[in-house]
Amino acid sequence: MSDQMLNPAPQFLTVGEGEAAREVALIVRPAQPGNDAPALVWLSGYRSDMSGTKAVELDGLAAELGVACIRFDYSGHGLSGGSFHDGTISRWLEEALAVIRHVAPERIILVGSSMGGWIALRLAQELARQGGPKLAGMVLIAPAPDFTSELIEPNLKAKERKSLAERGYFEERSQYSPEPNVYTKALIEDGRKNRVLDGMIETGCPVHILQGMKDPDVPHAHAMKLLEHLPADDVVLTFIRDGDHRLSRPGDIALLLSAVKGIIRSSTNMQMPI
Numbered sequence: 001m002s003d004q005m006l007n008p009a010p011q012f013l014t015v016g017e018g019e020a021a022r023e024v025a026l027i028v029r030p031a032q033p034g035n036d037a038p039a040l041v042w043l044s045g046y047r048s049d050m051s052g053t054k055a056v057e058l059d060g061l062a063a064e065l066g067v068a069c070i071r072f073d074y075s076g077h078g079l080s081g082g083s084f085h086d087g088t089i090s091r092w093l094e095e096a097l098a099v100i101r102h103v104a105p106e107r108i109i110l111v112g113s114s115m116g117g118w119i120a121l122r123l124a125q126e127l128a129r130q131g132g133p134k135l136a137g138m139v140l141i142a143p144a145p146d147f148t149s150e151l152i153e154p155n156l157k158a159k160e161r162k163s164l165a166e167r168g169y170f171e172e173r174s175q176y177s178p179e180p181n182v183y184t185k186a187l188i189e190d191g192r193k194n195r196v197l198d199g200m201i202e203t204g205c206p207v208h209i210l211q212g213m214k215d216p217d218v219p220h221a222h223a224m225k226l227l228e229h230l231p232a233d234d235v236v237l238t239f240i241r242d243g244d245h246r247l248s249r250p251g252d253i254a255l256l257l258s259a260v261k262g263i264i265r266s267s268t269n270m271q272m273p274i
Helices: 053-065 089-103 115-130 147-155 158-167 185-193 220-228 250-267
Strands: 011-015 022-029 039-043 069-072 107-113 134-141 169-172 181-184 207-212 235-240
Touching: 011 089, 022 053, 022 089, 039 053, 039 089, 039 115, 053 069, 053 250, 069 089, 089 115, 089 185, 107 115, 107 250, 115 134, 134 250, 147 185, 147 220, 158 169, 181 185, 207 220, 207 250, 220 235, 235 250
Parallel strands: 039 069, 039 107, 107 134, 134 207, 207 235
Antiparallel strands: 011 022, 022 069, 169 181
């Protein structure tokens, strides 16, 4: 197997025009010849990137099974250009669509973590509206759809509202990084335009949700709420009793890979290794 197949090199795709143009980094693992399983598409969470544990493990599964895998970094994240402060759901959704259209697989399985779960649900809506690859399935890890309006806005403190009004953003301490989380007024306002929990969400494909019950960032009740908005689809919700938000422990990763294999199996005649 060539080095390119073992460790594909990052590519860069220009998304947007004029002052809005930014270079988005992506890593594409091609499928082995003759493998017609759907391509796996990784969608990271807020301030996460394609080199995180779950993304790398997903790519490893793709290599093992010979299926294609597409990973990328949102602008302002990882290897991509652009400012994090300019980031909004619409902007990152535009980048996800651009990457998928650039690689142009026939069928895809979206694997979204936290905010990536929101992007996945919006992608399903946009692909249904605009056309594009057929969505064969979706695996959502601690999904955070509408987190700006559902989880952040209702809990804003007076000083955070003041900071948003005066500075256009506020900061909060991060459990996962020495750098604080930054939430901008633009992100919050744009989040309202991208709400998915205000009606039925028709993905047209099987959905498997993995949710930790000790998640301090996205309460497991949020996963239950999402379930209510997915009535027409084949949906499995797996609660992990002692699971946190990241779900990156070996047992959590095993559940993730098993969920992805299950959706590959249901969308193809491919035999899965146990």
